[in-house]
Amino acid sequence: xxxxxxxxxxxxxxxxxxxxxxxxxxxxxxxxxxxxxxxxxxxxxxxxxxxxxxxxxxxxxxxxxxxxxxxxxxxxxxxxxxxxxxxxxxxxxxxxxxxxxxxxxxxxxxxxxxxxxxxxxxxxxxxxxxxxxxxxxxxxxxxxxxxxxxxxxxxxxxxxxxxxxxxxxxxxxxxxxxxxxxxxxxxxxxxxxxxxxxxxxxxxxxxxxxxxxxxxxxxxxxxxxxxxxxxxxxxxxxxxxxxxxxxxxxxxxxxxxxxxxxxxxx
Amino acid sequence: xxxxxxxxxxxxxxxxxxxxxxxxxxxxxxxxxxxxxxxxxxxxxxxxxxxxxxxxxxxxxxxxxxxxxxxxxxxxxxxxxxxxxxxxxxxxxxxxxxxxxxxxxxxxxxxxxxxxxxxxxxxxxxxxxxxxxxxxxxxxxxxxxxxxxxxxxxxxxxxxxxxxxxxxxxxxxxxxxxxxxxxxxxxxxxxxxxxxxxxxxxxxxxxxxxxxxxxxxxxxxxxxxxxxxxxxxxxxxxxxxxxxxxxxxxxxxxxxxxxxxxxxxxxxxxxxxxxxxxxxxx
Numbered sequence: 191x192x193x194x195x196x197x198x199x200x201x202x203x204x205x206x207x208x209x210x211x212x213x214x215x216x217x218x219x220x221x222x223x224x225x226x227x228x229x230x231x232x233x234x235x236x237x238x239x240x241x242x243x244x245x246x247x248x249x250x251x252x253x254x255x256x257x258x259x260x261x262x263x264x265x266x267x268x269x270x271x272x273x274x275x276x277x278x279x280x281x282x283x284x285x286x287x288x289x290x291x292x293x294x295x296x297x298x299x300x301x302x303x304x305x306x307x308x309x310x311x312x313x314x315x316x317x318x319x320x321x322x323x324x325x326x327x328x329x330x331x332x333x334x335x336x337x338x339x340x341x342x343x344x345x346x347x348x349x350x351x352x353x354x355x356x357x358x359x360x361x362x363x364x365x366x367x368x369x370x371x372x373x374x375x376x377x378x379x380x381x382x383x384x385x386x387x388x389x390x391x392x393x394x395x396x397x398x399x400x401x402x403x404x405x406x407x408x409x410x411x412x413x414x415x416x417x418x419x420x421x422x423x424x425x426x427x428x429x430x431x432x433x434x435x436x437x438x439x440x441x442x443x444x445x446x447x448x449x450x451x452x453x454x455x456x
Numbered sequence: 457x458x459x460x461x462x463x464x465x466x467x468x469x470x471x472x473x474x475x476x477x478x479x480x481x482x483x484x485x486x487x488x489x490x491x492x493x494x495x496x497x498x499x500x501x502x503x504x505x506x507x508x509x510x511x512x513x514x515x516x517x518x519x520x521x522x523x524x525x526x527x528x529x530x531x532x533x534x535x536x537x538x539x540x541x542x543x544x545x546x547x548x549x550x551x552x553x554x555x556x557x558x559x560x561x562x563x564x565x566x567x568x569x570x571x572x573x574x575x576x577x578x579x580x581x582x583x584x585x586x587x588x589x590x591x592x593x594x595x596x597x598x599x600x601x602x603x604x605x606x607x608x609x610x611x612x613x614x615x616x617x618x619x620x621x622x623x624x625x626x627x628x629x630x631x632x633x634x635x636x637x638x639x640x641x642x643x644x645x646x647x648x649x650x651x652x653x654x655x656x657x658x659x660x661x662x663x664x665x666x667x668x669x670x671x672x673x674x675x676x677x678x679x680x681x682x683x684x685x686x687x688x689x690x691x692x693x694x695x696x697x698x699x700x701x702x703x704x705x706x707x708x709x710x711x712x713x714x715x716x717x718x719x720x721x722x723x724x725x726x727x728x729x730x731x732x733x734x735x736x737x738x
Contacts, residue, residue, distance in 0.1 A: 196545045199538070200556050203563060203616070209585050210574050226585050272474065294478050296725040298677035300698040301718035304705050305481025308488060328477035335474075389567035391680040396706065407569040411684055414573050424577070427570040434565035438558060 214238070214425040221420055237425035247426060249402055250409035254388055257319060257405055258433075261326045261387035266380045268327070269334035270372070276335075277342040278350065294332045299392045302329065307396055317399050325393045330383045337382070341375040342368075381437050388433055406430050482722075489716035507716035516692060517700060517717070521724075524696030527607060528675035531614040535671060536664075538615060539622025544656075546623065547630050564620035572684040575613045576601070603693040606686050610694050614681060618674075622667055629663030630656070665736055673725055697721050 209228065213221055214237055216230040241247050306325045307316070315321035345368060353367050391407040398404050404412075410430060413423050492503045511517050546557055563571060578586040579600035587600065600609045633655065641651050657664075679698035682688060688695030688703070701721065705714025 192545045192548050193550060195541060196550070196556055199542050199545070200559055203560055206574050206578055206586075206616070207559075207562060209578065213577075213585075222583055226583055226588060228585065268474070272471065275469075293726065294474075296673050296677075296722060296729060297478070297482060298679070298698050298701075298718060298721045298725075300677070300679050300701045300705075301485055301715075301722055302478075302481060304488075304701070304711070304715055304718055305483075305485035308711070309481050309484050324477060328481075331474060331477065385565050389565070389569075391568055391684070407567045410567070410569045410573060414569075414576070414684070420577060423573055427573055430570055431562075431566055434567075435562065438561055438565055 210424055211428055214421070214428045216421070218421050221424075237419075237421035238429075240419075241422040241426050247409065250404055250406045251429070253319075253403060254406040254430075255433075257322055257326065257394075258384045258387040260319070260323045261330065262380045262384040264323065264327045265330045265334050265383035266376055269331050269338050269379065270376060272331075272335050273338035273342050274368070276339055277345075278347070291332050291335060299329065303392050303396050306393065310397060316397060317403065319403065322394060322397050322405075325397060326387045326390050327383075329390070329393070330386050334379045334383055337379050338372075338375055341372065345371055385434055385437055485715045486719050488711055489719050490712075492712045503712070507712045508720070511713060511716055511720065516695070517697075519692055520695045520697050520700040523607070523692075523694065524676055524698075527611060527614075527694075527696060528672060528678070531611050531618075531675050532668070532671045534611070534615045535619045535622050536668065539619040540626050542619065543623045543626035543630060544652075546627060560623060561620045563617045564624075566617065568617070568680045569684055571613060571617045572681060575609070575616070576685060579609055601686060601690070603690050606690065606694050610682055610685060613685065614675065614678075617681070618671070621671065625663050625667040626660060629660045633659035669729065669732055672728070676725060677721070697724075 212228065212230055213226075215233045215235065217232055217234045217236065220226060220230060220232070302325070306321070306328075310316045310321040310325075313321075315324075349367060349371075389407060390405075391411065394405045395408045395411070398408070406426075407430070410423065410426055413419060413426065489507055490502060490504060492501050492506070542560060546553065546560065550556075578584050580587060581599045581601075584600075587597075590597075597605055599605065637655050637659075638651060641655060646654070676696075677698055678696065679702060682694050682696060683699055683702070686694045688699040697717065698721065701714050701717035704710050704717055708714075
């Protein structure tokens with residue numbers, strides 16, 4: 191019974207994905223037709239080749255990689271720092287801070303976009319990597335803090351104390367004992383931040399206007415608007431999903447571990 | 457220095473980045489909502505709550521609010537049904553489980569543009585693959601993206617793309633339910649349904665609480681998915697509040713009203729969250 195359900199779900203999920211992949215290697219006359227088949231009759235790489243030549247597609251790809259990587263690094267550093275402090279140094283404001291963090295979650299990206307647009311314009315950072323990276327980090331940091339906070343909470347304080355009783359300073363405790371334990375959590379949080387930035391559309395489309403700086407999602411939607419080059423759109427989309435696929439393969443283990451480690455400590 | 461002063465300083469420093477990143481844009485945008493600011497001109501005038509009054513009197517605001525609310529609730533409901541079911545299934549042992557677990561999460565990590573473009577193509581009235589297949593099964597529709605069916609298609613894509621988040625949360629939560637409870641229940645002869653209602657659901661309570669809240673917030677706030685798929689159209693058939701605010705700001709260049717609209721969105725969500733916390737306590 192369970193098996194049937196799983197097969198159904200896997201099918202419903204895979205069908206569109208494989209359809210997209212197969213379409214990306216179909217010649218145009220097999221895509222733009224009233225009677226398309228699932229499998230290609232003739233396999234061609236023309237869409238990939240054309241896409242690479244027609245628009246600054248490679249540039250979009252590189253831009254996305256740069257932005258996403260920097261967002262990932264920035265987000266993990268900021269949220270790890272904040273989460274560590276929040277769990278290791280109790281102060282009166284803690285409850286308020288955690289509640290504020292949840293509040294930040296409710297900010298719609300539209301509001302953030304408008305706010306960022308106005309502020310960055312004042313600062314002259316519109317249309318730049320820096321502005322976009324700041325914006326996307328702002329979006330991912332609250333959730334990263336929440337993830338890491340849960341994880342750090344699960345690392346018992348006795349560990350710190352035991353190390354310090356044995357004569358280690360706070361810094362040494364942090365580096366030698368806590369950090370190694372936290373690596374899986376950093377990994378899963380970093381993956382989350384990277385993927386979220388890679389996929390991000392709203393900020394990227396509003397804050398960046400110069401074509402050579404645009405990221406991949408924006409590039410794809412530009413092509414989709416022109417409406418004509420379905421084959422190329424599908425080819426680029428397939429390529430755009432590759433990082434996500436790779437990251438999923440690596441992060442699968444760590445993701446579930448990371449989430450439950452913080453939640454359950456019996 | 458004292459440990460407590462050190463604590464305060466450290467906590468404050470950790471927020472040193474958070475605050476400018478998040479608070480400044482939001483506060484600035486709220487302040488603009490009380491001005492009559494057009495485009496990016498430096499001139500502005502304080503006009504109090506006039507922007508808000510204009511919005512409340514705008515029919516499009518209410519229709520966007522209505523659509524956004526209905527759509528997010530419907531989408532989240534389905535996401536939960538599909539997501540929880542998948543998580544339960546993935547928790548069982550079976551051959552190929554690792555593959556199933558991996559592929560089920562793919563829709564969630566796809567860029568929204570890709571998911572949108574993919575489904576727009578699949579349901580294209582002329583050469584959409586899925587559309588053709590459905591037609592051979594007898595399901596004929598003039599267009600999946602017209603005024604009548606666009607909301608439905610939009611919901612479908614939203615469920616397909618985001619149910620894995622629920623699956624992830626529930627799967628993680630299931631790890632925390634002790635197996636002994638199930639065993640004891642099975643010994644007592646409890647059926648699957650009873651075990652689900654009396655052991656699984658209570659055990660998942662805190663996870664479901666957070667996941668539900670997050671998904672509702674995120675769906676209500678969703679801009680990119682409906683925008684890329686339908687731009688809120690045809691006409692206003694799939695326009696939700698974020699799109700409404702965006703259009704005011706970047707198409708009508710009415711910064712004042714646009715920021716007012718997004719502030720209203722935030723207020724609605726805050727109010728909703730407070731109510732949510734209250735209800736869940738019961």
